[in-house]
Amino acid sequence: MTVYNFCAGPAMLPKEVMQKVQSELLDWQNTGCSVMEMSHRSPEFIEVYEQAVAGLKSLMKIPDDYSVLFMQGGGRGQFSSVPLNLKKNGKAHYVTTGLWSEDAVVEGNKFLTVEEQDCRVVVNGKTSILPLAEWNVSEESDFIHYCLNETVDGIEIFESANQLLVTRDVPRVIDMSSNILSRVIDVTDYDLIYAGAQKNIGPSGMAIVIINNALLNRSSESVPTFLNYAITKAKDSMYNTPPTFAIYLSKLVFDWLQKNGGVEAIEQKNRDKAAILYQAIDNSELYENRVAEQNRSLMNVTFYLKDESLNQCFIDEAKANGIVAIEGHRSVGGMRASIYNAMPIEGVKALVEFMKTFELKHKT
Ligand code: PLP
Numbered sequence: 179m180t181v182y183n184f185c186a187g188p189a190m191l192p193k194e195v196m197q198k199v200q201s202e203l204l205d206w207q208n209t210g211c212s213v214m215e216m217s218h219r220s221p222e223f224i225e226v227y228e229q230a231v232a233g234l235k236s237l238m239k240i241p242d243d244y245s246v247l248f249m250q251g252g253g254r255g256q257f258s259s260v261p262l263n264l265k266k267n268g269k270a271h272y273v274t275t276g277l278w279s280e281d282a283v284v285e286g287n288k289f290l291t292v293e294e295q296d297c298r299v300v301v302n303g304k305t306s307i308l309p310l311a312e313w314n315v316s317e318e319s320d321f322i323h324y325c326l327n328e329t330v331d332g333i334e335i336f337e338s339a340n341q342l343l344v345t346r347d348v349p350r351v352i353d354m355s356s357n358i359l360s361r362v363i364d365v366t367d368y369d370l371i372y373a374g375a376q377k378n379i380g381p382s383g384m385a386i387v388i389i390n391n392a393l394l395n396r397s398s399e400s401v402p403t404f405l406n407y408a409i410t411k412a413k414d415s416m417y418n419t420p421p422t423f424a425i426y427l428s429k430l431v432f433d434w435l436q437k438n439g440g441v442e443a444i445e446q447k448n449r450d451k452a453a454i455l456y457q458a459i460d461n462s463e464l465y466e467n468r469v470a471e472q473n474r475s476l477m478n479v480t481f482y483l484k485d486e487s488l489n490q491c492f493i494d495e496a497k498a499n500g501i502v503a504i505e506g507h508r509s510v511g512g513m514r515a516s517i518y519n520a521m522p523i524e525g526v527k528a529l530v531e532f533m534k535t536f537e538l539k540h541k542t
Contacts, residue, residue: 253374276328
């Protein structure tokens with residue numbers, strides 16, 4: 179039986195990449211060692227690191243006045259790094275749209291005064307996000323922070339940051355942990371983009387930061403050194419021993435994406451996958467999605483069984499049919515299908531088939 183893993187993260191990685199990792203795990207490029215056992219200062223590893231940076235730059239069309247940093251501590255590490263490094267006057271605007279942006283607020287409040295704006299609007303049980311033009315960001319803010327894709331809630335923002343009415347002097351910071359590389363964005367619309375790696379990139383524990391170099395001079399010496407953007411940049415992400423295996427795997431994932439047509443091509447596939455699943459939910463009598471159409475995530479499709487007493491049965495039968503990790507986050511319940519870049523369309527079709535069969539079987 180083919181197993182499809184719908185876990186929100188750590189999530190499935192491309193089969194082809196994992197097969198390559200397996201084939202060279204013990205003897206990488208005829209060195210007789212695993213890449214995990216190589217010095218991060220060796221010419222062989224430096225080459226991998228440079229190719230990883232170049233790969234991401236090419237995929238996302240990152241201009242030369244931005245830097246790519248590999249940092250440790252995953253997405254949450256950035257909840258601290260961002261306010262610590264970007265603090266100027268001590269106030270920042272945080273928009274909340276779901277669980278992850280709320281958690282970023284909790285951490286931000288430890289380092290500065292967070293001006294929080296909850297931008298969720300619920301109409302007829304469906305949540306949407308206020309248009310960016312209605313976000314009232316003060317010109318005095320040290321930065322604005324928001325999450326482009328709420329992994330738990332299945333809510334995604336598709337508008338560009340250029341819709342914000344605040345001056346460009348207020349840096350725009352976004353959390354793209356669960357939708358980086360899933361669709362085309364214009365990097366120059368933002369000043370800092372960060373993402374935990376464990377969804378569309380590679381192993382957990384690492385974060386990728388894409389930062390406008392103009393912001394690097396905000397990192398004061400009081401910022402803990404390993405969280406300091408300016409130092410991370412100056413040391414080529416090697417102030418402390420970097421997560422070498424994660425960087426190596428990221429490079430392989432970037433190569434895989436490039437080979438498969440880049441972000442433009444994967445965006446089309448992601449849109450097709452999401453459309454199949456949302457359509458199946460909307461056309462059913464048993465399932466419902468609670469997000470307004472314009473904010474439905476392409477990566478994390480959340481849905482509820484109208485008869486919640488069937489939840490456990492759904493999860494168990496799904497597993498028996500090769501559909502694993504379909505349960506929603508414990509804070510919101512229901513179900514969630516995370517369909518990141520590595521999920522083939524066959525996986526989504528298998529899920530839809532299972533959902534239909536389950537609905538027929540349990541029709542009252
Ligand atoms: N931000 C988003 C949008 C996430 O989905 C997650 C984790 O799933 C995080 C932040 C936290 O990442 P980490 O667990 O790597 O700290």
